[in-house]
Amino acid sequence: MQSDGDRNQKDVVNRLPDKKIVFFGGKGGVGKTTLAATFALRVARRHVRTLLVSTDPAHSTSDVLESGLGPEPKLVTAHCWAMEIDPEREAGRYIDDVKQSIAETTTPRLLEEVERQIDIARISPGSEEAALFERFTHIIEGSVGEYDTIVFDTAPTAQTLRLLSLPELMNAWVGGLIKRRKKLNALSRMWRNVAGAAAGDEAHGEDPVLQTLEQRQNRFHRARQILTDARKTAFMFVVTPERLPIVETERAVAALEKYGIPVGALFVNRVLPSSAAGEFLDRRRERETEYLDRIERAFGSHPLYRVPLMDSDVVGVEALLHLSVTRSGAGEVI
């Protein structure tokens, strides 16, 4: 006999057969972590090697899966690994790398002061999200052959949208620097040609600055290719039938379309179950019906799934696998 959980799982997963990279987003507190974990577990149950990546410094994924997760993938259950990355720690790691390479190439005379300067960058705005993005691309590139599907449980909407728009913005900026640098290198060659020995030991040969910038640009380019590839990538939204989460998700979906990032499906979480009765809940349900209609109107072109409000917390692998996730519309129960 097949349980509801089994049948639901097949539907949700079968509709996204070839997705390699799945993001879960939505307003804070709507249940992103729970649904990202549910999704990852159900994909993994089909013997697909799955990695769940959380960027929440509050360690909610550890709590939901009842497993102490860290910055490296840990096996949670068959075929399912999970990890939690901490943006602050990632920024620190990147900066330590830079310091390391400075120590190798800079004269000791400069070292101490330069390190002081670099520590300022650690706390400058944007450094954590840049580091996070850096780690995302590392995980995606490094996981080829290791995992078949990667599920990212992202931070609340605004931050995530900024993160996903990074490659486009950064690419333009780094592209400008590269153009300048090439012009400078052309001038440098001219100067060496006319000056001969007078140019002294001015830099010549491969320009390490240009190489670094070009490597950087290539990575932005690859990240953007992955993010906008509808065959491989999908962005899932979790929304509750309430006004503010709906409004925020409407804006987010529009923003993703602008950046060309494909929306996979929406999960409507905490829908009142029909078994919930009483005057108070009936009134509540009237409001909810209006919001569910609004969700249908706003997002009906994407697959919509409903997840009921539960009478207890959904914690642990078993509970997540049994959470009811149904396709809404046409009364279809899957």
Next chain:
Amino acid sequence: MAPYRSAIHREYLRQRDLFLLLAFSDLLGVPNPVAFYTLELYPELIEQFHEWHLRLGMPQAPEGGFKCC
């Protein structure tokens, strides 16, 4: 030095300074959205910055910029 040679040299130095400015504008208080990524250019450009302030006649690095010395 022939005039055309010094003109080329001046232009070269000017472009080099401009590149420093673009890569590290945040050090002078001009927002730079890629400041985090240009950090990795520090190791290559720190010596140039040092040359730059010596060329300006400043024996020590100016306040607010690279503290190369």
